[in-house]
Amino acid sequence: MLKIFRRNKTDDRATDQALSLTRNSLLSRLNNLFIRDSIPNDFWDSLEEILISADIGANTTFEIIENIQLKQLDTLHLIYSALREELISRLLLFNSESSEMDDLPYKPWVILIVGVNGSGKTTALGRLAYKYQLQDKKVIAAAGDTFRAAAIDQLQDWARELNFDVVAHQHGSDPSAVVFDALDSAIAREHDVILIDTAGRLQSSNNLMAELAKLRNVVKRKIERDPDEVFLVLDASTGQNGFSQARAFTDAVDVSGIILTKLDGSSRGGIVFSIVKEFGLPVKFVGVGQNAKDLIPFDAEVFVDALLGDISIDN
Template sequence: MGFFDKIKNGLSKTKQSMTNKLNGVIASFTGENEEFFDELEELLILSDVGGEASMEAVDRLRDEVKRRGLRGSEEVRGVLKEILVDMLEENNGLDLKTKPSIILIVGVNGVGKTTTIGKLAMELGRQGKKVLLAAGDTFRAAAAEQLSVWAGRAGADFVRHEEGSDPAAVVFDSIAAAKARGSDVIIVDTAGRLHNKSNLMNELNKISRVIDRELPDASRETLLVLDATTGQNGLMQAEEFKRFAGLTGIVLTKLDGTAKGGIVFAISSKLGVPVKYVGVGEQADDLIPFDRDEFTEALLS
């Protein structure tokens, strides 16, 4: 299955609701008409695009319709697509130029961090990269077990410490191991749940300082994993992670489980951070590099 078909499949729930209704509204367009714009705005909000972003998109569409004197629904669909694409940050892929480079995976519990790491390790492995997985979630022993299974499947190296040990020490050892073994990429799993939230942010901070010190010039990605089914709640967490961890990208998982794929637009416009991958299932090849044109096309067609 090609990428375009995969994203369409992954969006099937969203398409059943959002796309169908969107097509209905667009088909009703016959020229400048406030009812049309109101309906469209309401639909975008219901699809998790978010209040501000929906209003902005519809305002822009209204201006364009006026300016170009549009009357046909096909024209309006084309302009809406341009506006939606423009709302999304462009994804330039992962920066993994140095050897080793490092990817830090953060996010609250249960969003799909460990699964995403497994999928990424498989993808990078297929590209011929030597990958090392660091079990930085030391909160539960089961977390390291789960990661070691993925390491086995992906043929990746794996570094873990005992349950309850310091994640920053795991990262320190992983960097040393990666240098010794000539790894191309280190991917660090982190805990999503600690005794309280400030612990979590302090821990990420400490990990970050170890990376600063041990790999000062390395290419580095900090990816926040967000569960698409949590909608606007996820966005509030995201702002906090952005403040404390500094994010280079978002991985939006479980897009297959939501009818509100519009959340992608809310993320981009609220955070100004690109979505780099979307997860559309639990299998190894269910992680798709995000492409804003293909995504919007799949959503509207």
């Protein structure tokens, strides 16, 4: 059985490719900075500016630079290694051990997916279903975004394409009832995984947050535990400002990890550092394209190396 959840070269290449836009804007400037014979006078200012331009965030950048400066390193080579280590350790700060997809402690394993409209929830759900199916897991989805008729169709399209089960009610019906029925089905028909899609409209965010809290309670009543995972889906291309809205979700439900979508086509790959810091949550998966395969497990080291590119420094 193919273990796609372990690090593999295809995923590493996909990370690399997805970050190419960010890297292109970073790399030549980092190269110019590090490929010198000695540490230039304006080195720290330039480094600061470059990191901020990649959307790493001002505060995070200041902290990174301060930590490296404290080490009083005297070659660019050592500074570069310290930068790499500093970036990686920041991404590992909140990372629990990686989620296993082949060895699930409960059946059904319940995953709730939340986030604003358009962030990529339904797409992420389809891709997670695909990943679990590759692990021989029987998957069912709950069409919990009953607010938009198209959302139900979209989920059913994924289900048809990938051949997993879906429970859907009519447009406008109560999402709690959908989740209730889907959990019933999952238990009766022995599904390994249930993926719950939700609405993300923010115009009436109070109602939405109340609805999500209610969904969570339905799960709790039905399986006598909280959802096993709650993934908050964030769109990388919205940049720092896009994330203030997302904070409402972490208040309403106990989010266990982040799925960062649309890393392809964004030159803001550095946003991951701000997210980890601000939300205090691990990034579990990244979306790197439009296909079923384009959701890959997040790996801090691979990510940082893809971000920094391959700079060879010999001083």
